[in-house]
Amino acid sequence: MNTREPEALVPAAVDTLPINFAILDDDGTILHTNRAWQEFGKANDIELRPDTIGTNYLEITRQAETEAARTAAAGLSEILTGDRELFEFEYPCHSPDERRWFLMRAAPFTDGDQDYVAVAHFDITERHEYQRRLEESNERLQQFASVASHDLQEPLRMVTSYLQLLEQRYGDELDEDAAEFIDYAVDGAERMSAMIDGLLEYSRVETRGNPFDSVDLEAVLDDVLLDLEWRIADADAELTREPLPTVIGDASQLRQVFQNLLDNAIEYSGEQAPRVTISAARDGDEWIISVTDEGIGIDPTDEDRVFEVFERLHSHEEHEGTGIGLALCRRIVERHGGDIWIDADSDGTAISFTLPAAQSRAE
Structure with a gap:
């Protein structure tokens, strides 16, 4: 067991945090608990009570009979053996009077030549x-x-x-x-x-929706252009496509996004033949995909409203549509953890959205 004074490891501010926090040595022995940990333990008469300092937290969790405790013990054991760098686990901690939920988070850290583990329990009720x-x-x-x-x-x-x-x-x-x-x-x-x-x-x-997988956006766009072949020809539309990446997502839903955005770009082209560009740019762990047209544009005050269900900026006589297309695009993009937005000016409209990049096998 490490003999270094645990107080030297813990800034005074940690003791005031409303988070149940403890420091363990590399064997799982509890070296320090903060005030919130102690008060919670006293109030609930469970393993977070302050007199557990000097005892092994791994053994405490192993002895508990609940499935949550066994899961916590397994995760903490992997942290202590170096098999993982972070363990997170949500679990219930109900009493006869109230139902509460907590998030346990454990991670190793090093101070000098000594290894420790920080354990925190967040109230996420x-x-x-x-x-x-x-x-x-x-x-x-x-x-x-x-x-x-x-x-x-x-x-x-x-x-x-x-x-x-x-x-x-x-x-x-x-x-x-x-x-x-x-x-x-x-x-x-x-x-x-x-x-x-x-x-x-x-x-x-x-x-x-389908489970996420690697999606070749080039292939997705090929399918969409095939479906819109007659519409593109009838409108005499000119499409310019830049190379598109492979992303993580639902191919069927992403196909719907491209189809809706391209259909809108053609529909709102104005009196001139539609001119549409599909492009992509890498931004960290994401790709920014853009569909840009040279059409009638969108008033900046309406750029958020068009993503709402059944919101239409034009009458049915002026332009066909249900008012759901862009709302559906936003819901799909948000399911993928991305954002979607509009950049509009007098020369047209660019609708851009982000998708998670597919990392290479080496990465």
């Missing part, structure tokens, strides 16, 4: 409860979207079918206004159907 409520909210959103898709699509199809049947059977007897009214009604039902499908897709980004 508030964060855990927020995450739980968020997951419940997302689950309710998905349930609502699924019900809406199933229960609303059928009557919409019925409305559309009967309107079209009315036009077919009595078209010769309808005047010009009546025919126009039927067209408006059919168009509205079809747009509503597209919005419902978009809402369902938006709600399933987190729950129906």
Whole structure:
């Protein structure tokens, strides 16, 4: 056991931190605990009590009967043997009166020629409860979207079918206004159907996404351009593509991002033929992917609003769309841990987003 005075290792400020903190020697023996550790131990009568100084923390956790304690013991053992540099573990610490959650974090450090381990327990109850409520909210959103898709699509199809049947059977007897009214009604039902499908897709980004893997964005873009081949030709669009990287992500969802951004760039090109550039730039551990056009641009005051669900800057008569495309892009990019933003000026619009870089096998 190390004989150096533990107080020399711990700044006075550590003792005032609202974090349960302890220092162990390289065998797992507790050398020092701060005030929060001691007060928590007294209040809960558990292994964090102050009289454990001089005892082996690894043995304390091993003797506990809970699964959480056994997991903590296994992780701490790997830290002490040098098999890992950081151990993090979330666990419950419930009492009859309240339910609380903690994050245990252990990491080795060296002072002079002596090895030590710092152990901290963070109270993450508030964060855990927020995450739980968020997951419940997302689950309710998905349930609502699924019900809406199933229960609303059928009557919409019925409305559309009967309107079209009315036009077919009595078209010769309808005047010009009546025919126009039927067209408006059919168009509205079809747009509503597209919005419902978009809402369902938006709600399933987190729950129906594929596991992350290496994704060749060159191949993703090839597939998207093949799908948009007719639209590109019809708009006489000119696309310039720079080399794209391999990233970590969900190929299917990233394909949706490219398709939405390119479709928007073509749709909002103005009176001139669309001119679109797809580029990429490395920024640390991320890639910044940009889709830039020379179209009508976006007012700077609207650059955040366009990423909201059902937000449209133009009427349906001016430009088609459901108002979900960019919102879906943002949700997908955020699932990948990235950001998405707009740089707009009088010469067009650049929509950029970040994705985690795929490290080489050597790295």
